[in-house]
Amino acid sequence: MSSTTEVISHWNTLIESFQTSPQQFYTAVTQAIEKRQIPNARMDRIQWNESHLLSAKREYLRVHCNKDFYFAVCGAPFGTGFFVSWWLLEPPDGCLVSLFSGLPVLSAIVRWLIKPWTYYRIDTAMMFQTAAHSAVLEVIDSITTSHGIRGLTETERKPVMREFFQK
Numbered sequence: 073m074s075s076t077t078e079v080i081s082h083w084n085t086l087i088e089s090f091q092t093s094p095q096q097f098y099t100a101v102t103q104a105i106e107k108r109q110i111p112n113a114r115m116d117r118i119q120w121n122e123s124h125l126l127s128a129k130r131e132y133l134r135v136h137c138n139k140d141f142y143f144a145v146c147g148a149p150f151g152t153g154f155f156v157s158w159w160l161l162e163p164p165d166g167c168l169v170s171l172f173s174g175l176p177v178l179s180a181i182v183r184w185l186i187k188p189w190t191y192y193r194i195d196t197a198m199m200f201q202t203a204a205h206s207a208v209l210e211v212i213d214s215i216t217t218s219h220g221i222r223g224l225t226e227t228e229r230k231p232v233m234r235e236f237f238q239k
Contacts (some may be wrong), residue, residue: 076162077161080141080197083205083231085158087212088227090219091154097147097211098133104207105135110200120144137200139163144209154215158208160201160231162187205231 102115103105114136119129135143144159187193209229 077163078162080162081201081231081233082157082159083208084155085212085224085228086150087156087215087220087221089152089155090215091149091152092147092215092223094131094147094149097154097156098131098145099213100135100146100214101208104210108203110135110203112136112139115202118144135204137196137204140187141197141200143200143204145204156208156212158204158234160197160204162197201231 092216098117098166105113105115116134116136118134119158120132122130130146130148133143133145135145137143140162142161143165144161144214148155186218209224213223217219
């Protein structure tokens with residue numbers, strides 16, 4: 073993930089007493105997303121370093137909605153459980169914004185001028201998030217039900233959002 077990638081929202085959970093391979097989990101999530109027929113959605117797998125350039129890599133399922141947003145879904149064994157997370161991300165804006173990356177205030181102004189957060193843009197991000205999040209929850213619900221594991225509470229199901237309009 074690039075340092076200029078903007079995090080719009082994220083979510084995570086640990087499914088206790090459950091193990092599967094990330095590839096099996098990603099296949100199930102891919103099928104759940106395809107079932108929702110999200111406009112212009114395309115999926116691929118990407119390897120991201122766990123920390124620095126020479127560190128181990130972790131595979132993520134990346135779901136693109138359009139050029140403005142994408143989902144990065146992680147599924148990984150962790151201890152006796154299986155960890156699931158997703159990040160709704162806004163990719164870097166390209167050369168103009170990166171030109172000012174060392175100047176945070178100027179970079180934010182340029183980003184706001186190029187891609188302002190309009191109601192339409194926020195609604196598009198939220199529609200994409202809701203559909204993709206529902207797909208991930210569908211897979212988790214299937215896992216917990218079929219393995220007799222406690223399902224997620226209402227609080228555990230809620231994503232963490234950034235504030236779009238800060239005062």
